[in-house]
C-alpha cells in the first residue's frame with residue numbers, strides 16, 4: 665500500500681513514521697509513505713498556500729491550486745489513481761470498519777487542511793471523501809492523517825499477526841477483554857486464577873464474557889449497532 669500525505673507542514677511527520685511497527689512495516693516494504701510538501705505546488709514566490717477569505721471573516725483559507733496540482737502530480741507519478749481523502753471535522757467519523765474498507769486500497773492520498781479551512785472547490789471537485797477523527801477541532805489535518813496512517817498500517821497483512829487483530833476492540837463490535845501479564849501478583853493485586861489454569865476453553869469463555877460485560881458498561885452503543893447491523 666502507498667500512503668501519500670499532502671501537507672503545508674511536512675516537518676510534523678518526521679519522527680512519527682520512523683518508530684515502532686510503522687518503521688518495521690516500511691522496512692519490510694509492506695507500506696510506503698510519501699509526505700508531499702503542499703508549498704512545492706504553490707505558484708507564489710513566497711510559497712504561500714493560503715489567502716484571505718472572500719466575503720471577509722476570521723482566519724485564512726487554503727488556496728485550491730496547490731491541492732489540485734499536488735494530487736495531479738501524485739496520481740501521475742504513482743499509479744493507479746489513489747483515492748483522495750480530505751481530513752475534515754465535517755467528514756464521516758472514522759471507525760474501524762471504515763479503516764478495514766480503506767486497507768483494501770492500493771494507494772491513498774490524504775490531504776491536510778490548516779488555518780480556517782480549505783477552499784470549497786477542493787472539497788467539491790477534487791476529493792473522493794472526507795474523514796473526521798472526532799467531533800472537535802484540531803489546528804490542522806496532520807494529526808488526523810497520522811491517525812489514519814497508523815490505524816491503517818496495522819491492518820495491512822503481515823504487519824501484525826492475525827489473531828491480535830481479530831480480538832482487538834471494535835473488530836467484532838465489542839471492546840477487548842482485560843489483559844494481564846507477569847507478575848502473577850503485584851503488591852496484593854492478583855491475576856485472575858482462570859488465566860493461569862491452562863484450560864483454553866474456560867479462558868475463551870471468560871474472555872468472551874468480560875468483553876461483553878465491558879462493552880455493555882462502557883459502550884452500550886456498540887451492542888446496539890451489533891444488533892442492527894448483525895456484525896459479529
Ligand SMILES: C[S@@+](CC[C@H](N)C(=O)[O-])C[C@H]1O[C@@H](n2cnc3c(N)ncnc32)[C@H](O)[C@@H]1O
Nearest residue numbers: 751752753777778780796797801802804805808
Ligand atoms: C482549524 S481546522 C478548520 C475547521 C473549520 N473552520 C470548520 O469549522 O470546519 C483546520 C484543518 O484541520 C483539520 N481538522 C481539524 N479538526 C479535524 C478533525 N476533527 N478531523 C479531521 N480533520 C480535522 C482539517 O483538515 C481542517 O481543514
